[in-house]
Amino acid sequence: MSLATSITGCAKRSAESSASPAMDMAPGDELAVLEQQLTQREAQLQAAGYRPAPRERVSRDGAESKPVAPIPAVDEPSPMAGATSTAPAPPASKQMEDANEGGRCRQVCEITTAICELEGQICGLVPRHPEDPRYQAACSRAADDCRFATEACNACT
Amino acid sequence: MIGLTRPTVANRMPARGTWMSLLAGVMLGALLMLVGLAQAGRLAPSRPEVLVALAQTLEVEHQRVDLLLAQKDIAGAIAALERLRGTEWPDRAVAGEAAEQLRHDVYGRLLRLRLDHPKVDPRTPDQLAVIASEGLGDDYKTLGTNAFTARLVALRGEVSELRGDDEAALLAYDEALTMNRGLLQQALTGAAP
Numbered sequence: 001m002s003l004a005t006s007i008t009g010c011a012k013r014s015a016e017s018s019a020s021p022a023m024d025m026a027p028g029d030e031l032a033v034l035e036q037q038l039t040q041r042e043a044q045l046q047a048a049g050y051r052p053a054p055r056e057r058v059s060r061d062g063a064e065s066k067p068v069a070p071i072p073a074v075d076e077p078s079p080m081a082g083a084t085s086t087a088p089a090p091p092a093s094k095q096m097e098d099a100n101e102g103g104r105c106r107q108v109c110e111i112t113t114a115i116c117e118l119e120g121q122i123c124g125l126v127p128r129h130p131e132d133p134r135y136q137a138a139c140s141r142a143a144d145d146c147r148f149a150t151e152a153c154n155a156c157t
Numbered sequence: 158m159i160g161l162t163r164p165t166v167a168n169r170m171p172a173r174g175t176w177m178s179l180l181a182g183v184m185l186g187a188l189l190m191l192v193g194l195a196q197a198g199r200l201a202p203s204r205p206e207v208l209v210a211l212a213q214t215l216e217v218e219h220q221r222v223d224l225l226l227a228q229k230d231i232a233g234a235i236a237a238l239e240r241l242r243g244t245e246w247p248d249r250a251v252a253g254e255a256a257e258q259l260r261h262d263v264y265g266r267l268l269r270l271r272l273d274h275p276k277v278d279p280r281t282p283d284q285l286a287v288i289a290s291e292g293l294g295d296d297y298k299t300l301g302t303n304a305f306t307a308r309l310v311a312l313r314g315e316v317s318e319l320r321g322d323d324e325a326a327l328l329a330y331d332e333a334l335t336m337n338r339g340l341l342q343q344a345l346t347g348a349a350p
Contacts, residue, residue, distance in 0.1 A: 003259055003262055004262070008216050035221070041217050044214070050207060053243035054243050104344060107344045111344060114304070115341065118333055119334075122327065128323060141334075
């Protein structure tokens with residue numbers, strides 16, 4: 001979930017703001033709806049005393065309609081997940097606990113990905129600086145971090 | 158009585174002075190703490206409505222960028238994010254740390270796209286470095302540890318590599334690694350990121 005989404009999720013939203021473009025809309029229509037929403041949002045920002053970015057039409061490569069994937073949904077566990085299951089539902093508190101644990105594990109594993117990517121980037125510098133021990137030391141530290149984070153991610157999931 | 162009173166009064170005068178000094182010291186300390194916290198953006202934003210308006214604007218713009226990317230319109234997505242560079246970003250005192258994190262999110266996304274698609278509306282490595290510095294701002298190091306700043310710092314490392322400055326790249330990667338280490342600790346201990 002993006003930070004913007006989490007912040008706006010906390011704010012009381014007007015009816016129009018919660019309306020998302022319909023999934024079966026043509027891409028051009030979806031863009032038009034979003035641009036309309038954007039204009040409204042920017043007006044709010046301006047009313048709050050801040051200048052939004054200057055408006056200009058975004059140049060698009062090829063305006064013809066193409067099959068388009070739906071706008072990515074916020075990747076939160078759906079409250080409806082498993083609703084059709086015939087198995088007895090666990091207590092709400094247990095479900096919430098599991099969701100929190102799942103969210104935490106996802107977070108741990110996302111951070112692990114970032115750490116291990118950094119390890120790759122740091123260690124990628126080493127061959128260019130074989131004479132400088134700082135690069136090798138940083139690479140070793142990063143490798144330790146990646147190993148620890150990976151273990152944490154594996155233990156969590 | 159006078160003899161008793163005088164020493165008593167005399168004794169109380171320094172005591173009152175001590176208390177006054179102590180009180181003044183406490184008040185000064187509290188004031189400095191509040192100023193420090195406000196400068197660090199750790200207090201609630203003074204104008205939360207600005208943060209909400211900004212976040213709502215960016216949420217829609219991110220959706221639009223998602224849609225443009227789904228249409229393989231990389232140039233359009235980059236242009237949309239470039240346009241956001243012209244936003245008048247509220248400072249920390251007004252909208253809190255979250256406003257800066259939102260900026261780091263936008264600039265991080267822009268730089269990622271530019272690095273992944275160097276032939277689309279090309280920029281020189283030096284121009285990319287300007288984008289990274291502009292996005293991070295001067296005092297990003299005083300922000301609480303967060304994933305958006307960590308990502309932008311790591312991207313600055315990539316830009317430094319492109320410029321042939323491995324020294325700066327190593328520093329940036331190491332800094333981003335330290336931030337991510339902190340984030341991992343927070344996640345493992347269940348502390349808020």
